Amino acid sequence: MPIRSGVARRNFLCLRDASRDREHARRGTAGNPFPAGHLPGRIRAMAPPAEREPVTGFEDGASPRRFGWQTLMEWAAIVVATALWLLLARRLLDGGGMSASALWLTAAGTVAGYLAGDLLSGVVHWFCDTFFEEDTPLIGRVLILPFREHHRDPLAMTRHGFAEIAGNSCLALAPVLAVVALLPAPGAARPWWLAVYAGLLVFTAVAVVTNQLHKWAHMPAVPALVERMQRTGLILQPLRHAAHHRTQAEAYCVATGWLNAPLDRIGFFPRLERALVAVGLPMSETAPRWTPPQARPRRNGYTS
Numbered sequence: 001m002p003i004r005s006g007v008a009r010r011n012f013l014c015l016r017d018a019s020r021d022r023e024h025a026r027r028g029t030a031g032n033p034f035p036a037g038h039l040p041g042r043i044r045a046m047a048p049p050a051e052r053e054p055v056t057g058f059e060d061g062a063s064p065r066r067f068g069w070q071t072l073m074e075w076a077a078i079v080v081a082t083a084l085w086l087l088l089a090r091r092l093l094d095g096g097g098m099s100a101s102a103l104w105l106t107a108a109g110t111v112a113g114y115l116a117g118d119l120l121s122g123v124v125h126w127f128c129d130t131f132f133e134e135d136t137p138l139i140g141r142v143l144i145l146p147f148r149e150h151h152r153d154p155l156a157m158t159r160h161g162f163a164e165i166a167g168n169s170c171l172a173l174a175p176v177l178a179v180v181a182l183l184p185a186p187g188a189a190r191p192w193w194l195a196v197y198a199g200l201l202v203f204t205a206v207a208v209v210t211n212q213l214h215k216w217a218h219m220p221a222v223p224a225l226v227e228r229m230q231r232t233g234l235i236l237q238p239l240r241h242a243a244h245h246r247t248q249a250e251a252y253c254v255a256t257g258w259l260n261a262p263l264d265r266i267g268f269f270p271r272l273e274r275a276l277v278a279v280g281l282p283m284s285e286t287a288p289r290w291t292p293p294q295a296r297p298r299r300n301g302y303t304s
């Protein structure tokens with residue numbers, strides 16, 4: 001029977017793809033679920049419309065040109081952020097001790113930081129997929145373009161070096177770490193600072209490695225330890241992330257992916273999207289539009 005409704009067809013495609021995922025999982029298929037040219041249907045909506053002027057600074061029309069000063073700045077940010085992170089980690093170790101309450105506070109902060117890192121990855125990703133354009137002044141080139149490029153060519157990031165992968169995150173987080181370094185260190189007089197310190201350290205670590213975790217999810221082969229972490233769900237699983245590239249309407253979190261299922265179930269991003277559109281934020285011309293809200297796929301690759 002032909003499927004005429006666009007909503008029904010999208011749901012049908014999602015469920016069909018989810019069942020393919022389960023088949024891969026059942027057979028234990030390893031490797032890259034993102035072969036070249038794998039992007040069907042909706043994802044083509046991310047390509048710039050023909051009438052738009054191409055963003056300047058591209059070497060070959062596909063990848064933004066890199067400058068020497070960018071790499072230098074990225075490495076400087078990585079060194080500074082790492083030094084500050086190690087300073088704060090040392091303070092945490094010195095101020096924590098081995099008491100039960102100190103360990104509990106540190107553990108609570110660690111879990112909260114891990115979840116917050118995943119949430120940040122989803123919010124930034126969703127925002128850059130949904131709002132503004134690649135040629136928007138200030139944020140277009142540095143923030144929006146990499147996400148749009150990733151949907152045009154998901155494997156491009158697998159060719160990026162470490163500085164390009166982690167540099168921008170360090171650039172954004174170094175000032176935060178610097179401010180915290182100026183505040184009092186955790187200790188007996190400030191036990192709650194243990195949770196704050198632990199949370200901040202884990203959060204910044206996850207934020208810095210998010211692009212690397214995302215990159216691993218796209219690579220055809222990864223080190224054995226990384227593959228084990230992916231299989232156990234400790235970090236982003238390639239098959240789970242594939243759901244995002246199929247529909248571009250779910251699974252935005254790209255660090256651990258732990259929050260994807262709960263956020264998608266409560267419609268977190270569609271609600272946020274409607275709220276920001278209501279206050280006048282310009283949706284991208286190329287972002288898929290899921291209105292009315294019930295047009296969002298109700299089921300996804302997390303269903304069993």
Ligand SMILES: [Zn+2]
Nearest residue numbers: 125129151244
């Ligand atoms: Zn995306």
Ligand SMILES: [Zn+2]
Nearest residue numbers: 150154214241
């Ligand atoms: Zn991706």
